[in-house]
Amino acid sequence: MFRIETEKEFLRAFRSRDRKFVELPKGTKFPLFIRDYFAWVDPYGVRVFLLFTAPGGRQPTGIAFRRDHQGDKSLVPQVCDWCRTSEAEIGLLTTDVDSKRRVGVNLCMDLRCGERLESVANLSGRSVLDDTQRLVERMARFASEALGLEPGSDA
Numbered sequence: 001m002f003r004i005e006t007e008k009e010f011l012r013a014f015r016s017r018d019r020k021f022v023e024l025p026k027g028t029k030f031p032l033f034i035r036d037y038f039a040w041v042d043p044y045g046v047r048v049f050l051l052f053t054a055p056g057g058r059q060p061t062g063i064a065f066r067r068d069h070q071g072d073k074s075l076v077p078q079v080c081d082w083c084r085t086s087e088a089e090i091g092l093l094t095t096d097v098d099s100k101r102r103v104g105v106n107l108c109m110d111l112r113c114g115e116r117l118e119s120v121a122n123l124s125g126r127s128v129l130d131d132t133q134r135l136v137e138r139m140a141r142f143a144s145e146a147l148g149l150e151p152g153s154d155a
Contacts, residue, residue: 002053002060004032013051014062015149017096021047021064034060036132037139039111041067048093048111054140054151055133061143061151065093067109081106082138083113083131085120095147103146 004010007030011019025040032038037052048065068091078090085108093111094104108116113135121128143149 001033001035004030004034004051004060006030010051010060010062013060014049014064015147018062018064022049022062036114036136041110048109050111050139052136052139052151054143055137057140057151061140061149063095063139063143063147065095065107065111068092068094068104078106080108080113082135082142083108083117085113085116087116088112097147105142105146 004013007024007028010024010030010032011022014022021042023042034051034053037050039048039050041048046067048067050063050065051060053060079086080088080090082105088108088110090106091109092104093107093109094102096102107113114132117131117135118128121131140151143151
């Protein structure tokens with residue numbers, strides 16, 4: 001669990017190139033307590049935002065994704081690369097690496113992976129803690145390997 005005191009601190013978690021796109025969800029009040037991660041879709045459904053703290057990290061990391069629409073998905077089953085479920089609308093979420101390069105990953109289009117993992121764990125009568133930890137580790141790995149960020153560092 002982590003806590004964000006102010007809107008300024010919240011926005012500082014995102015790269016400067018992404019901050020102009022960040023629109024806080026209606027009703028967001030500070031301080032904000034976040035259990036594992038915080039994700040929301042912008043009011044227009046164009047962007048999805050993610051805020052998390054890497055395992056062992058101290059500072060939150062924010063990523064602004066674009067929801068890229070693809071062709072007919074009914075022909076190929078889709079599985080989320082982070083939560084490994086197929087229970088939701090799965091699609092390509094992309095983000096800029098720099099001004100010339102974008103990266104993408106197939107994810108739940110609403111980034112509600114944690115809720116899906118919790119639901120599966122509840123149905124099977126087991127703890128969701130290990131699954132949630134692996135989910136956040138995958139988020140941190142994407143931020144590090146695809147975007148060159150050091151999630152959770154004070155940098």
